[in-house]
Amino acid sequence: MRARAATAVAVLLVSLAGGCSGDSSRPRAGASAAPSAPPATSGPGAPADTSCKPRASLRPAGPLPKPGAMPAGTYMRTIQDRGRLILGTSQDTLLFSSRNPFTGAIEGFDVDMGRQIAAAIFGDPDKIQIRVIGYDDRVEAVDAAEPVDLVADTMTANCDRWGDVDFSTIYYDAGQKVLVSSTSDARGIGDLGGRKVCAAQGSTSYDNIAAAASRPVPVARAGFADCLVAFQQNEVDAISTDDTILVGLAAQDPYAKVVGPRMSQEPYGMAISQKHHEFTRFVNAVLERNRANGTWKKTYERWLGDLGPAPRPPAAQYRD
Incomplete structure (x- = not known):
């Protein structure tokens, strides 16, 4: 019986996952929607609202600074001076961000996206602190009392959420x-x-x-x-x-x-506070470089290779 064969695995998954809830975070209560964006509709036959061009992000400002030499006065410098990047993600999305039962480390495609940003800032992908957040907390996490620097957590970039946060360019199409x-x-x-x-x-x-x-x-x-x-x-x-x-x-x-x-x-982007547009541009520069130099492809092959050959990474779109 299917129930007998796998229930033990699922029970373990529940005990680890708790409130795993897919792409369920809503815009902040009382927050305004993205400019010129009417209320979104969802579901087959009711296309998602794209009036704000949710796939389009902020264009990189220029060449990336050298790791360890972030420009003074930027949020990247704040992260550098702190000594670690704080990444918000889940611990229960297998292949994207889940806890390895043998090592205890949270790992996956989303986590590697964050590690690549840490490497660009420090020259060391291990200078990262992973903070587990609830799916319903993803929008608020970048502006919380103790904020994360960015969220990489199978998070769909849509017009409602653009009213609250910046998104990077799209790094995965689900x-x-x-x-x-x-x-x-x-x-x-x-x-x-x-x-x-x-x-x-x-x-x-x-x-x-x-x-x-x-x-x-x-x-x-x-x-x-x-x-x-x-x-x-x-x-x-x-x-x-x-x-x-x-x-x-x-x-x-x-x-x-x-x-x-x-x-x-469901186009995935990394969420960043709207207080730090320069950091959004920096993240997009890292993504642009990694699309071109094969890093994105290698990340896909590491975590998602069993699904078949790596597709082309999503093309960057910009709104400025």
Whole structure:
């Protein structure tokens, strides 16, 4: 039985993950939306609001300064003088930012994005402090009482969030898909009408399920680890969220598979405080260099190589 085979793994995952909730952080209460951006709509058949050009970030100011020689008066110099970069991320998104059960270190594609920024500032990628944050805290984390310097956490750059934070250029293109039993004939959300499909409570993934034309039955759980338990115990028929998260869940359940066309586009950017536009430009310069010199490709191959050959990295777009 699928439930017997994998429940122990899922229970362990829940104990480690706690409130894993996919891409569920909302804009700050009372915050204004991005300029000229009407309220966003979500879900299949209701394209996400792109009026603010959410993929477009701030253009690099010029050549990167040498590591250890950040310009005086910049936020990069503040980080250098502190002696470490503070990265906000999760500890439960396998392949992107999850805790290694053998070493205790948090590692993955997102973590390496942060390490590459640390290397550009210090010349040493290990000069980084990882602070685990909740998905619902990602927007606030860069301006909290004890802020992180940037957030790299499978975070979709969208118009609502641009009203609160800067985003880097897009470093990964994800999209919402569906995880089903390996014996299922379903090929996507369109084949799941009337079936129970799980997503994290309060997540944009849940909203997209509820808006699907096929009328699946959305089921909310505290996090996607909880969805995995429900799936393995046959309480729900499927799980739906970003394909990046689903790949990590499927890797822990041999009786599951990821199917379907993407229900939505989820471009990931690193979130940075709007108080530090020069840091956003610096981060974009690092990303631009790493796209060109093969670092992005090597990072993909390290963490996501099992998915197939590395695609081209997302092309940078700028708003100035």
